[in-house]
Amino acid sequence: MPKRSIEVCFSPELFRFYQNPNSHVVVVDILRATSAICAAFANGAKSVIPVSSLEEAKVLKDKGFMLAAERDGVTISFADFGNSPYNFTPERVNGKEVAYSTTNGTQAIAQASTGLSVIIGSFLNLSAVARWIIDQPTGNVLILCAGWKGRFCTEDSLCAGAIAEILLNNEQFETNCDSTRASIDLWNVAKHDVMSYLEKVAQRHRLKRLGLDDVLKYCFTPDSTQVIPFLKKGKLVVE
Amino acid sequence: MPKRSIEVCFSPELFRFYQNPNSHVVVVDILRATSAICAAFANGAKSVIPVSSLEEAKVLKDKGFMLAAERDGVTISFADFGNSPYNFTPERVNGKEVAYSTTNGTQAIAQASTGLSVIIGSFLNLSAVARWIIDQPTGNVLILCAGWKGRFCTEDSLCAGAIAEILLNNEQFETNCDSTRASIDLWNVAKHDVMSYLEKVAQRHRLKRLGLDDVLKYCFTPDSTQVIPFLKKGKLVVE
Numbered sequence: 001m002p003k004r005s006i007e008v009c010f011s012p013e014l015f016r017f018y019q020n021p022n023s024h025v026v027v028v029d030i031l032r033a034t035s036a037i038c039a040a041f042a043n044g045a046k047s048v049i050p051v052s053s054l055e056e057a058k059v060l061k062d063k064g065f066m067l068a069a070e071r072d073g074v075t076i077s078f079a080d081f082g083n084s085p086y087n088f089t090p091e092r093v094n095g096k097e098v099a100y101s102t103t104n105g106t107q108a109i110a111q112a113s114t115g116l117s118v119i120i121g122s123f124l125n126l127s128a129v130a131r132w133i134i135d136q137p138t139g140n141v142l143i144l145c146a147g148w149k150g151r152f153c154t155e156d157s158l159c160a161g162a163i164a165e166i167l168l169n170n171e172q173f174e175t176n177c178d179s180t181r182a183s184i185d186l187w188n189v190a191k192h193d194v195m196s197y198l199e200k201v202a203q204r205h206r207l208k209r210l211g212l213d214d215v216l217k218y219c220f221t222p223d224s225t226q227v228i229p230f231l232k233k234g235k236l237v238v239e
Numbered sequence: 240m241p242k243r244s245i246e247v248c249f250s251p252e253l254f255r256f257y258q259n260p261n262s263h264v265v266v267v268d269i270l271r272a273t274s275a276i277c278a279a280f281a282n283g284a285k286s287v288i289p290v291s292s293l294e295e296a297k298v299l300k301d302k303g304f305m306l307a308a309e310r311d312g313v314t315i316s317f318a319d320f321g322n323s324p325y326n327f328t329p330e331r332v333n334g335k336e337v338a339y340s341t342t343n344g345t346q347a348i349a350q351a352s353t354g355l356s357v358i359i360g361s362f363l364n365l366s367a368v369a370r371w372i373i374d375q376p377t378g379n380v381l382i383l384c385a386g387w388k389g390r391f392c393t394e395d396s397l398c399a400g401a402i403a404e405i406l407l408n409n410e411q412f413e414t415n416c417d418s419t420r421a422s423i424d425l426w427n428v429a430k431h432d433v434m435s436y437l438e439k440v441a442q443r444h445r446l447k448r449l450g451l452d453d454v455l456k457y458c459f460t461p462d463s464t465q466v467i468p469f470l471k472k473g474k475l476v477v478e
Contacts, residue, residue: 010249010391011250011253013252013253013256014250014252014253014389014390014391016389017252017388017389017390018390148417149256150253150255150256151253151256151257151417151418152249152253152391152417152418152421153417154417154420154421157421176441176444177441178387178390178391178392178393178439178440178441178442179390179391181393181439181440182391182393182396182421182425185424185425185428186421186424186425188428189424189427189428200417200420201417201420202415202416202417203417205415
C-alpha cells in the first residue's frame with residue numbers, strides 16, 4: 001500500500017502548486033483565527049461561517065448573525081467582537097452560528113475548499129487533528145499556513161511542523177516536501193522554549209503593539225480541546 | 240540613520256508581497272542555476288543572458304550565441320549544454336556571451352529586475368555578495384529564492400540564511416522578516432553537516448535520479464570565487 005504523503009504550503013498564494021484534490025487540507029492560522037475557531041467550538045458554537053470579505057460579513061450581521069471580524073488585528077466597527085480566542089466565550093457563542101472574517105485565515109479557508117476535506121488546526125486541537133488524519137482510511141495531507149498577507153509566517157509553520165512530526169511517526173505517512181521538513185526543523189528549534197522563540201516572530205510584535213498579545217501562551221498550549229472543525233457546505237461545524 | 244532591512248522571499252510567486260524598488264535583490268537558485276552562473280564568470284564568461292522561455296533561447300542560439308538550457312534538470316536538445324556548473328569551462332565560456340535558460344532560476348532573475356539592483360548569489364560567491372551589499376551606501380536587501388516550480392525549496396533558503404546571517408552581524412542591518420529568521424535557523428541546523436542535511440532535500444534526490452548530483456559539494460563550498468554577476472540591460476555581467 002503506498003504511503004500517504006504530507007505537504008506543507010507556506011502561503012495561500014502558493015496553494016495551487018501543491019496537491020489538493022486528493023489531500024485532506026488542514027488550515028492553520030494560529031495567531032489568531034484558527035485558535036479562535038477552536039475556542040468557539042470548545043465553548044459550544046453551533047457553527048462558524050467563514051467569510052472572506054467585509055461586505056459579506058456585513059450582510060450576515062444584518063441578517064442577525066453574531067459577527068466576529070477584524071483586519072490587521074483591529075476589530076471592525078460593525079462587528080460584535082474581534083478575533084481573540086478569549087472573545088468566543090460560552091455566554092456569547094454557545095448554540096450560536098457565528099459569522100467570522102479575518103485578515104488571513106478566512107481567505108485561506110475559502111481557498112482550501114477544493115481539498116478532499118478541510119479541517120481547522122491549531123495547537124489547541126493538535127493531537128485531535130493528528131488522530132483524525134491518522135484515522136482516515138485514505139488521503140494525503142496538505143497543511144495550509146495562512147501566513148501574513150501572502151508572506152510566510154513563522155508561527156503557522158511551527159504548528160505545521162508539530163502536526164507533520166506526529167504524522168511522520170506513524171508508518172502510514174511519508175514526505176518528500178521541503179517545506180514539511182523545514183517546518184519540522186523549525187518546530188524542533190522552537191519547541192523547547194516557544195515563548196522565547198516567539199520574540200523573533202513578526203506577528204508577536206504586531207499583536208504586542210496592539211495590546212493583543214495576551215493570547216500567546218493560550219495559542220501555543222497544546223491539546224486544550226478535542227474539537228475538529230470541518231468545512232461543510234461553506235460552514236465550519238463539528239460532528 | 241535607519242537600519243537597512245533584510246528580507247527573504249521563498250518563491251518568485253510571492254515576490255510582489257515583498258519590498259523591491261528600494262532593495263538590492265539577490266537571486267539564489269543554488270542547485271544549479273546561480274552556482275553555474277558564478278562558475279561561468281569565474282571561468283571568464285563575458286556575459287550571461289538569462290532567458291525565461293525556450294523560444295527566446297532558440298532565437299539566441301540561431302543568432303550564434305552559445306546556449307546553456309535545461310528543464311527539470313535535463314539538457315534541452317538544441318542547447319550546447321545544460322546547467323551543471325561543470326559545463327561552464329574556461330574552454331567553452333572564456334570571453335563568450337552565453338544565453339541561459341533554466342526551470343526556475345532564469346525566471347526568478349527576470350522577475351527580480353524591478354529591484355534597485357539585481358545580483359546573483361550562491362555559496363560560490365557568498366562572502367563577496369555579502370561584502371558588496373555591505374559596501375553599498377544605501378538600499379535594503381531582498382534575497383529571492385528561485386524555489387522549485389513555485390514551491391519553497393530548502394537549498395535556496397539555506398543560502399539565503401547564510402547571506403542574511405553575515406549581514407545581520409553588521410550593524411547597518413536589521414530584519415523583521417519571518418522568512419529571514421527562519422532561513423537563518425535552518426542554515427544553523429544544516430551548516431555543521433550540510434551533506435547529511437541534504438538527504439532531506441527534494442532537489443538532491445531529483446538530481447540523484449538524473450545522475451546529476453556530482454555538483455552538490457561544489458555548490459555548497461563557500462567562497463571559491465569573488466565574482467558578483469549583476470543584471471545590466473537584460474544581461475548578467477561582472478564589473
